[in-house]
Amino acid sequence: MNGRVASTSCGVSVLRALFVGGLMKDDVLRRLPPEIAAQVSDTEQEELARRLELQDRLAGQLRALPLRETEPSLAVSLERER
Amino acid sequence: MNELLSLSLSQLSAEIRAGRVSPVEATEACLRRIDERDGVLNSFITVTADTARHEAREREAELAAGGWRGSLHGVPLALKDLFLTHGVRTTSGSAVLRDWIPDRDATVVRRLREAGAVLLGKLNMHEHAFGATSENPHFGAVRHPHDPERIAGGSSGGSAAAVADHLCFGSLGTDTGGSIRCPAALCGLVGLKPTYGRVSRAGVLPLAWSLDHVGPITRTVSDAAVLLEAVAGYDPADPTSAKEQVPPWLSRLEMGVKGLRLAIPREHFWRPVHPGVRDAVNAAVRMLEQSGAVVEEVSLPSLEFAQAAQSLTITAEAAAYHHSQLATHYTEYGADVRMRLLQGLCISAGDYLDAQRARGVVRRELLDTLRHYDALLTPTVPIPASRIGEQEVRVDEISAPPLFFLLRNTFLFNLTGLPAATVPCGSAEALPVGIQIAGRPWDEATVLRIAYQVEKQMSH
Numbered sequence: 139m140n141g142r143v144a145s146t147s148c149g150v151s152v153l154r155a156l157f158v159g160g161l162m163k164d165d166v167l168r169r170l171p172p173e174i175a176a177q178v179s180d181t182e183q184e185e186l187a188r189r190l191e192l193q194d195r196l197a198g199q200l201r202a203l204p205l206r207e208t209e210p211s212l213a214v215s216l217e218r219e220r
Numbered sequence: 221m222n223e224l225l226s227l228s229l230s231q232l233s234a235e236i237r238a239g240r241v242s243p244v245e246a247t248e249a250c251l252r253r254i255d256e257r258d259g260v261l262n263s264f265i266t267v268t269a270d271t272a273r274h275e276a277r278e279r280e281a282e283l284a285a286g287g288w289r290g291s292l293h294g295v296p297l298a299l300k301d302l303f304l305t306h307g308v309r310t311t312s313g314s315a316v317l318r319d320w321i322p323d324r325d326a327t328v329v330r331r332l333r334e335a336g337a338v339l340l341g342k343l344n345m346h347e348h349a350f351g352a353t354s355e356n357p358h359f360g361a362v363r364h365p366h367d368p369e370r371i372a373g374g375s376s377g378g379s380a381a382a383v384a385d386h387l388c389f390g391s392l393g394t395d396t397g398g399s400i401r402c403p404a405a406l407c408g409l410v411g412l413k414p415t416y417g418r419v420s421r422a423g424v425l426p427l428a429w430s431l432d433h434v435g436p437i438t439r440t441v442s443d444a445a446v447l448l449e450a451v452a453g454y455d456p457a458d459p460t461s462a463k464e465q466v467p468p469w470l471s472r473l474e475m476g477v478k479g480l481r482l483a484i485p486r487e488h489f490w491r492p493v494h495p496g497v498r499d500a501v502n503a504a505v506r507m508l509e510q511s512g513a514v515v516e517e518v519s520l521p522s523l524e525f526a527q528a529a530q531s532l533t534i535t536a537e538a539a540a541y542h543h544s545q546l547a548t549h550y551t552e553y554g555a556d557v558r559m560r561l562l563q564g565l566c567i568s569a570g571d572y573l574d575a576q577r578a579r580g581v582v583r584r585e586l587l588d589t590l591r592h593y594d595a596l597l598t599p600t601v602p603i604p605a606s607r608i609g610e611q612e613v614r615v616d617e618i619s620a621p622p623l624f625f626l627l628r629n630t631f632l633f634n635l636t637g638l639p640a641a642t643v644p645c646g647s648a649e650a651l652p653v654g655i656q657i658a659g660r661p662w663d664e665a666t667v668l669r670i671a672y673q674v675e676k677q678m679s680h
Contacts (some may be wrong), residue, residue: 195566196532199528200578201574
């Protein structure tokens, strides 16, 4: 029993190290340009993963918008130039 | 404090024109005040005392020869430190640009000089304008004039602190999510973000180019009108500049609000709001009603998407601008700004475009509403100035970092490009509170007219 708890705790620690706020640390770095990813500290990776989870949720809200709502900004600006 | 410094910009202008105050006298009074007070406020990054004195003497000589350039002739002003100034370092509140000296003026700086203004120096700000507290890791935090333990707001925090504490007679700031209106409201000032395209941004270091605006921070509504008239108008050097006429805003302030239709949005702006802020803004709204305005509640359901659209847009655009500099100067960025830029670099093209689609939806809804109403009214900032270093603020049972509250009510008008102003309307916890007035595109006249009425009511 004790052994099982110990291995579960260990597993949680490993998982926690791999996943931060639902995102894998490597995923966070892969999303960054390599020249910048190389400079990101461990602490920053954790904070960034937490923030990206929230940011991705915000982006998800917007994906629900119907496509017809595309903003015709070019047409509007061309009209204004006329 | 020298009595001269208690004059508004417009009053000083009249005194200078009448020959009762000289530009040199006004400039020396400001420089002395900076010496006395800026050790506490930390509002200036660079004071250009020698060139200010030189400019003041030149303006004085012009007056003696019968010349008068207009309402800003000989008036001492100061600029947020992201407007390019020829021969004067322009840091953007950053370590990266700590020693950068531009070889040209921003268009608005040139226009201020042509209008006769005397420039006292460059003002502290949130690093790269990417934040709302002006707790700057490189130049120190800007402190609130009423309570130095509190923030002056941001990102144009130095502008607000310097104007509110009479170190200068007015300032120009920039506003990408509320960076003019937030510090102006927290410091008891008037701040105006004009319509997108109204004021040139050529020679202004950008934060997010589809959201950035330039506008005045002043002690009175008349002063805001004077400054706006001086800098507004088409500029071929700025591709987003509009060929709209610049109306005489100052002469239209006293038209009153009788018959104007004003809308109060039900959603978003009123919760969370500090009870003292809510009371002050409600009282100002009632006074506008008593002055003949018709006030009605409206619903703006698309506000549900607005926060996401603003957040993704500002973060992605800022990251695009800073990308190469962040790669080469990574450790020179402050921790909070660097983290936001990293977030921005992770936004996909699809997500950015979705934000622009959402922006269109929100803008159309607001424009539809403004077909029936002359302006919208909201609290400018839902809380009074928070403490420097404060990590969490609790209002209406919601606990969040100050940034969550500071720009919550202002960003909508960056996203939509509509003109919006803040004007003082009372206090909460003995700190200033502002009411926000947002109008139709290009209709700064009505926004200023309503702000003027609030100002008049508050002075009675």
